[in-house]
Amino acid sequence: MQDYINDFERWKAEFEFSIPIKIRFSETDMYGHVNNVSAFIYFEEARIDFLYTIGLHELIQKDGGAVIVADQQCDYHRQMFFYQRIKLFVKVNHIGTTSFNLHYLALNERKQVTLTGRGRMVYVNATSSKPKPLTLQMKELLSAKEKPKTDSLK
Amino acid sequence: MQDYINDFERWKAEFEFSIPIKIRFSETDMYGHVNNVSAFIYFEEARIDFLYTIGLHELIQKDGGAVIVADQQCDYHRQMFFYQRIKLFVKVNHIGTTSFNLHYLALNERKQVTLTGRGRMVYVNATSSKPKPLTLQMKELLSAKEKPKTDSLK
Amino acid sequence: MQDYINDFERWKAEFEFSIPIKIRFSETDMYGHVNNVSAFIYFEEARIDFLYTIGLHELIQKDGGAVIVADQQCDYHRQMFFYQRIKLFVKVNHIGTTSFNLHYLALNERKQVTLTGRGRMVYVNATSSKPKPLTLQMKELLSAKEKPKTDSLK
Amino acid sequence: MQDYINDFERWKAEFEFSIPIKIRFSETDMYGHVNNVSAFIYFEEARIDFLYTIGLHELIQKDGGAVIVADQQCDYHRQMFFYQRIKLFVKVNHIGTTSFNLHYLALNERKQVTLTGRGRMVYVNATSSKPKPLTLQMKELLSAKEKPKTDSLK
Numbered sequence: 001m002q003d004y005i006n007d008f009e010r011w012k013a014e015f016e017f018s019i020p021i022k023i024r025f026s027e028t029d030m031y032g033h034v035n036n037v038s039a040f041i042y043f044e045e046a047r048i049d050f051l052y053t054i055g056l057h058e059l060i061q062k063d064g065g066a067v068i069v070a071d072q073q074c075d076y077h078r079q080m081f082f083y084q085r086i087k088l089f090v091k092v093n094h095i096g097t098t099s100f101n102l103h104y105l106a107l108n109e110r111k112q113v114t115l116t117g118r119g120r121m122v123y124v125n126a127t128s129s130k131p132k133p134l135t136l137q138m139k140e141l142l143s144a145k146e147k148p149k150t151d152s153l154k
Numbered sequence: 155m156q157d158y159i160n161d162f163e164r165w166k167a168e169f170e171f172s173i174p175i176k177i178r179f180s181e182t183d184m185y186g187h188v189n190n191v192s193a194f195i196y197f198e199e200a201r202i203d204f205l206y207t208i209g210l211h212e213l214i215q216k217d218g219g220a221v222i223v224a225d226q227q228c229d230y231h232r233q234m235f236f237y238q239r240i241k242l243f244v245k246v247n248h249i250g251t252t253s254f255n256l257h258y259l260a261l262n263e264r265k266q267v268t269l270t271g272r273g274r275m276v277y278v279n280a281t282s283s284k285p286k287p288l289t290l291q292m293k294e295l296l297s298a299k300e301k302p303k304t305d306s307l308k
Numbered sequence: 309m310q311d312y313i314n315d316f317e318r319w320k321a322e323f324e325f326s327i328p329i330k331i332r333f334s335e336t337d338m339y340g341h342v343n344n345v346s347a348f349i350y351f352e353e354a355r356i357d358f359l360y361t362i363g364l365h366e367l368i369q370k371d372g373g374a375v376i377v378a379d380q381q382c383d384y385h386r387q388m389f390f391y392q393r394i395k396l397f398v399k400v401n402h403i404g405t406t407s408f409n410l411h412y413l414a415l416n417e418r419k420q421v422t423l424t425g426r427g428r429m430v431y432v433n434a435t436s437s438k439p440k441p442l443t444l445q446m447k448e449l450l451s452a453k454e455k456p457k458t459d460s461l462k
Numbered sequence: 463m464q465d466y467i468n469d470f471e472r473w474k475a476e477f478e479f480s481i482p483i484k485i486r487f488s489e490t491d492m493y494g495h496v497n498n499v500s501a502f503i504y505f506e507e508a509r510i511d512f513l514y515t516i517g518l519h520e521l522i523q524k525d526g527g528a529v530i531v532a533d534q535q536c537d538y539h540r541q542m543f544f545y546q547r548i549k550l551f552v553k554v555n556h557i558g559t560t561s562f563n564l565h566y567l568a569l570n571e572r573k574q575v576t577l578t579g580r581g582r583m584v585y586v587n588a589t590s591s592k593p594k595p596l597t598l599q600m601k602e603l604l605s606a607k608e609k610p611k612t613d614s615l616k
Contacts, residue, residue, distance in 0.1 A: 028183050029183065029184065030179070030182035030183065030187070031184075032184045033184070035180045037180045082184060
C-alpha cells in the first residue's frame with residue numbers, strides 16, 4: 001500500500017472532482033502502452049483544471065502569486081493504453097502555511113485503478129519565486145467541503 | 155523528390171553543421187519507432203544549437219529580438235528507432251529581409267537518410283512579436299561560407 | 309499563401325470534421341505560448357480521431373495494415389496560448405493508390421486561423437512496413453461526400 | 463528532508479554513474495523554466511543508460527524480460543532552465559526478489575542540487591507483463607561495488 005493512503009476505499013470515496021483524460025498517441029511508447037512520464041502530464045492537466053474550477057487560480061493571479069510543484073509521486077497500478085478514456089480525480093489532502101498537498105486517482109473505463117499519486121504544491125511570489133503564505137480565502141477554497149463536482153465516483 | 159531539394163547529392167554535400175541526437179524513450183510510440191512528432195523536437199534542438207554556434211543568438215538578444223517558426227515541414231524517409239544515434243544537419247538555404255530558411259537532414263549510424271526537412275524562421279521583436287529586419291551583421295553570419303563545423307558529412 | 313491552398317475561403321469551407329484540442333501546460337514553452345512542435349501532436353490527435361470516425365481504422369485493422377506519416381507540414385498563422393480552446397479540422401484532399409493526403413485547419417475561440425497544414429499518409433503492411441494498395445472500400449470511405457460531422461464551420 | 467534520504471552528504475557521495483542531460487526547448491514551459499514533467503523524462507534517460515552500461519539490459523533481453531516502472535517520485539529543489547547542462551546521477555538502492563529501487567540526483571553546472579528522486583522498477587515477463595524473479599547474475603550486476611563510472615561526483 002502506498003504510504004499516502006491509509007484506507008484505500010475511504011481514500012477513494014473522498015474524491016469528488018475529476019476530468020476526462022484523452023490519451024494522445026505521442027504519449028504512448030514502444031512498449032505499446034502509455035509511457036510512465038505521461039502520468040505527470042495528466043496530473044498537471046487535472047491539477048490546473050481543479051485549481052481553476054474551485055476559483056483558486058483567480059485569487060492567485062490577483063495576488064501576484066503562482067503555484068509550483070515541490071514534489072510529486074506516482075504509483076502505476078495498471079497499464080494504460082491508447083483509446084482508453086481515463087478519468088483523473090484530484091482532491092486536497094493537506095493545507096499548510098505556504099503549501100498544500102493534492103492527491104490523484106486515475107480510473108479506466110472499467111473503473112479499474114490505473115494510477116494513484118500525490119504532490120505538494122508551494123505558493124510562491126510569481127516574480128521572486130519565494131514561498132508566500134496562502135491567504136485565508138485561498139485556504140477556505142481549498143478546504144471547502146462542497147467542491148464543484150464536474151464528475152463523481154458515486 | 156521533395157520540392158525543396160533539386161539535386162539531392164549536391165543538397166546533401168552542402169551541409170556542414172550537425173549535432174548528435176539522442177533519442178529519448180518517451181519520444182517513441184506504440185508503433186515501436188520514433189513518433190513522427192519527435193522529428194520537430196530534433197529540428198528545434200539542431201536549429202537552436204546552430205544559431206548559437208554561428209553567433210546569431212547573441213546578436214538577436216542584444217537587439218531585443220527573437221526567432222520564431224513561421225512554417226516547417228518534414229519528409230520521413232526511413233523509420234528511426236530507440237538506441238539509434240542520429241546525426242542532424244542544418245544549413246541556411248535562403249535569407250530574406252525579416253526571415254530566413256533552414257534546411258535539415260538526419261542520418262542514422264549507417265549514414266542512411268531518415269529525415270529531410272525545411273522551415274522558415276521569422277525575426278521578430280521579442281515583446282511585440284512583430285517582424286523586424288535582420289541586421290546586416292546577422293545576414294553576414296547566416297551567409298558566411300565558412301561555418302563552424304562541429305561535424306561534417308565528408 | 310501556402311502552396312497547398314488555392315482559394316482560402318473555399319478551402320476552409322470544405323472542412324466538416326473537427327475535434328476540440330485541449331492544450332496541455334507541458335505543451336507550452338518558455339516563450340509563453342504553445343511550442344511549435346505541439347502543432348503536430350494536435351494534427352495527430354485529429355487525424356486518428358478522423359480515421360476512426362469515418363470507419364477507416366476498422367477496415368485497416370481487419371486488413372492487417374497501418375497508416376503512417378510520409379510527410380507533413382505546418383504553417384503557423386497566429387500564436388496559441390494555454391487555456392485557449394482550439395478547434396482542429398481535418399479533411400481528405402487527395403486519394404492515391406497507396407496513400408492519401410490530409411489537410412488541417414486550427415481555429416481559436418474567436419475563429420481566427422492559428423494553424424494550417426497538410427500531410428501525406430501511406431498505407432502499409434503492419435508487419436513489413438511496405439506500402440500496400442488502399443482497398444476500394446477504404447477509398448470510398450475517404451472520398452465520401454457525406455462525412456460524419458462532429459462539428460462544423462458553418 | 464526526503465524520506466528516502468537519511469544523510470544527504472553520504473547519500474550524494476554514493477553516486478558514481480551519471481549522464482549529461484541536454485534540455486530540449488520543448489521541455490520548458492510558459493513559466494520560463496523546465497516543466498516539472500520533464501524530470502521524469504530525464505530519470506528515464508539516465509535509468510536506461512545505467513541499465514545498459516552495467517550490462518543488465520543484455521541479460522534481460524536474453525531472459526525474455528522487461529523492466530517497468532512501478533512507482534517513482536521527484537523532489538524539485540531548484541528550478542532548471544534551458545541551456546543549463548544538467549548531470550543526472552543514478553544508483554541502485556535496494557534489490558528485492560522481483561524488483562529493485564533506483565535513486566536519482568540532478569546537479570546543474572554549479573553543482574547545485576536541482577532534483578532528487580527515486581523509483582521502484584519491477585522485472586516482468588515481456589509478453590505476460592507478470593513479475594518474474596531477478597536472476598542471481600542480474601542481482602550481482604545491480605549490487606556490484608565497482609560500477610562503470612562514466613562520470614563521478616568526486
